[in-house]
Amino acid sequence: MKILVAVKRVVDYAVKIRVKPDKTGVDTQNVKMSMNPFCEIALEEALRIKEAGFAKEVVAVSIGPSQCVDTLRTGLAMGADRGIHVEASYSFLPLTIAKILKSLADVENPGLIFLGKQAIDDDCNQTGQMVAALLGWPQATFASKVVLDKDKQSATVDREVDEGLETLSVDLPAVITTDLRLNQPRYATLPNIMKAKSKPIKKMTLEDLKVDIKSDIEIVEVTEPPKRKSGVIVSSVDELIYKLKNEAHVV
């Protein structure tokens, strides 16, 4: 079985981001970029499944500008067997990404597609679900535990939901998105970093995959959240109730 893992290049979680003066987005010039932490967890799970003998190959995919190759190399250094870079000059929203991944799945025929539950730059939490819908495959999102059954060709997944944990069984091929507590991603060792050099990264274009990239969504404006205002000290309970009622409008 082949496992496809989608990895996204995002602003590093530790960076203090700033909004561009023209409000078209976040400033990413000269800012440290890394693999999305949830994608790392997805890749780690795929690698563990392969090491347990349930999969033959782990393929990492990234969609974006040429620097995505760095992200793929990190994935190869962790242990992925090969990479696919889909060249795109700007960042796409989840539906376009999902369409690209569907096209790739039609070509690669994986038994499992792993994604992070969401990217830390847009927090969309949509791509995995959309890929599953486009492919007509079952999905198990927010996975905190994945157990494969080779004979039944299915996966039992614990999902972290608001009410607690939900256990699902999905038939393969399926889409799984990963949550924080699924695993601790491994660090690449220096020998593996050097070995990653010789692993192939295939370049593909949107034309190759015949994907329509017209987006239905336009980002109008990006602004910082309003600065937190200082509080007010009230002199009595009556004054508090008055303010809650007439100023904050919460009672």
Added chain:
Amino acid sequence: MTVLSSADRDNAEKKVKSSYFDLPPMEISAAFPQATPASKFPPCTSDYYNFNDLLTPEEQAVRKRVREFMEKEVAPIMTEYWEKAEFPFHIIPKFGALGVAGGSIKGYGCPGLSITANAIATAEISRVDASCGTFNLVHTSLGMLTIALCGSEAQKQKYLPDLAQMKTVTCWALTEPDNGSDASALTTTATKVEGGWVLEGQKRWIGNSTFADLLVILARNTTTNQVNGFLVQKDAPGLTVTKIPNKIGLRIVQNGDILLKNVFVPDEERLPGVLAVSRVMVAWQPIGISMGVYDMCHRYLMERKQFGAPLAAFQLNQQKLVKMLGNVQAMFMMGWRLCKLYESGQMTPGQASLGKAWISSKARETASLGRELLGGNGVVGDFLVAKAFGDLEPIFTYEGTYDINTLVTGREVTGIASFKPPASRGRSRL
């Protein structure tokens, strides 16, 4: 009324005194709230000319990985171990898992890094803690490399894989009390006996030797009069290794005095050749240290305030900082070019010596400026710079002192060797 006997009175007074006098030191963030200590390592701001561009993607990945490792595992503990002059043995398996040991050696479980990648790794280790840089340098570029270049296939198979994972640690014993710069005059002997050799002599300054599992000892083969390497196990009868105390720098490295009294080494543990190609790697330690010093000073100058402004607002401080920054770029450039010369097989001994001498000298200046910038905190190890300042002193001296390296380059560019003092000519011409 109870009258305390004198004994009781002393005890009572003792109890009162000790609760006042014997408190442990204040936590550094409470003692000096304005600035972040080195345990939370500063981000890298010293790559001003973006030398990362010159590195291949693998070299960039190695740099990033080693930096992450050092900032996470070593930065929080190094001040304490430096102060106590002890080695944090518990991180050896972690270093082993990182896969940095063995550097550019190919095969036998070694990472097969490019020369530049190995150099960058050395710099990134030293940026956080120079002693760890020396620990790895001795293990990888002296001990392991000697076995890889001069050992038999059997010796390489036997020793390198475990050394690469740091399941075992090695050292390299050349220097003697009477023979430092004049290393080729070493007097430790290896005399042929039935089935092997007997080593006799004394070594000094040998890093890692107090705990190394395998010691590579350089001794004079009394049959051929050539210097050979001999692989000695720790606990070999006749071998005594003791720690050298009272060092002012690289205090985490455990340097040993080694006594060899009738130490038997079997035939199969003799290495036919001896080589030292580590001068290039050593030149990268001061580069890394200077990067760390700059990174620390940059953050400190933004955090620390006096007279109502951050230290970075004062002209004299900016001048020192920028001077340090210029030094770092120049050192990096020189080190990088040296790696390229080495990789292409062109490098001469004079070029390597110039690199090590010039770079270590510039680094000393950089650390000195940094020490000034941090004021009082420039004399305590908690803020990195004082530790780096001390560490650069042995680095300025080892692997060829500044002076000796200068004369190596001097001989190469003039054709005239000036190592030996001029012979006495009888009457002075003055």
